[in-house]
Amino acid sequence: MKNSLRNAASSISSPVERRLFAEYGAVFATTAVPPPVIIFADAARVDAFQASLSTSSAFLGAHEIRLQAKALDALLAAASEMAGQGGIITARAADAGGRSYEDTIRLWTRNVDRGLEHWQQLGRMTGEQAVSIRELVPGDQVAAILGLEETEQLFFGTFFDRSILFSVAAPGASQHLSMLAFDVAEYADREVERMLGRHGWYRTVPNDIPHFTYLGHQEATLPDFGLHRIERTYTERMYDFWTPDLDRL
Structure with a gap:
């Protein structure tokens, strides 16, 4: 190999x-x-x-x-x-x-924002939790979102039933x-x-x-x-x- x-x-x-x-x-x-x-x-x-x-x-x-x-x-x-x-x-x-890196941030943020709004509306996430995630630097935010998907089944893909990585690449990746x-x-x-x-x-x-x-x-x-x-x-x-x-x- x-x-x-x-x-x-x-x-x-x-x-x-x-x-x-x-x-x-x-x-x-x-x-x-x-x-x-x-x-x-x-x-x-x-x-x-x-x-x-x-x-x-x-x-x-x-x-x-x-x-x-x-x-x-x-x-x-x-x-x-x-x-x-x-x-x-x-x-x-x-x-x-x-x-550009900014392009990947824009696409990622679009999905993150939609997901945060969705899970707040369903009562699965508090406003304080959403704010804390939005304030994270990109690398930490990626870890946080993937962690929520794995442990809480709070998915951030387009239809909120799959991982965000089914819809958009992580910033920088x-x-x-x-x-x-x-x-x-x-x-x-x-x-x-x-x-x-x-x-x-x-x-x-x-x-x-x-x-x-x-x-x-x-x-x-x-x-x-x-x-x-x-x-x-x-x-x-x-x-x-x-x-x-x-x-x-």
């Missing part, structure tokens, strides 16, 4: 990091530049990392996205080959590619911060999925079907890098995801 994922796994220092590594850690197997940490502590660290990368931008459909240059080159090659077959690969939204993730508009097209895989892009986050990650490896070799394939069924279709094989790391 190659060492990239194992090295990242060996750096895990808390239950929260272990959970986030299980969710998003496949990115450490990339042939591009992986993130230096499992979760960035703040915007300054994200900005410094992104500034150190070789990046480029391009329009895929109506939206311009920025990614690590190696990842974007592979994505454009896939889109070009797809176009030659009469198909398209386009960005799902304006933030389908690289994101999103693969989009490493500029190695792309949300595909044509995610249900099997030929798009196959074409992206030919060029090193794979699904790696089981709760996010449109989300693909640039790994840069041939699919047959992914187990050599500490990944294993899992299957999930959504709307009567089976999807494959490559995630860290924690039992081997």
Whole structure:
């Protein structure tokens, strides 16, 4: 087994990091530049990392996205080959590619605020508890929310029946911060999925079907890098995801 994922796994220092590594850690197997940490502590660290990368931008459909240059080159090659077959690969939204730390905070806070309001209305949480959670710094807030979900079954996902991580990445943990993730508009097209895989892009986050990650490896070799394939069924279709094989790391 190659060492990239194992090295990242060996750096895990808390239950929260272990959970986030299980969710998003496949990115450490990339042939591009992986993130230096499992979760960035703040915007300054994200900005410094992104500034150190070789990046480029391009329009895929109506939206311009920025990614690590190696990842974007592979994505454009896939889109070009797809176009030659009469198909398209386009960005799902304006933030389908690289994101800032502030972007991840905004998305996270939206779900946290909705969840706090929901559980207060149901009498499962006091106003004082909600205020104390809102005042936490992001890292501590992530731990608090995941703790409430595990111990109290107070879920912060979109419909309040699943973990918040089914709806949004924790601040500082999103693969989009490493500029190695792309949300595909044509995610249900099997030929798009196959074409992206030919060029090193794979699904790696089981709760996010449109989300693909640039790994840069041939699919047959992914187990050599500490990944294993899992299957999930959504709307009567089976999807494959490559995630860290924690039992081997």
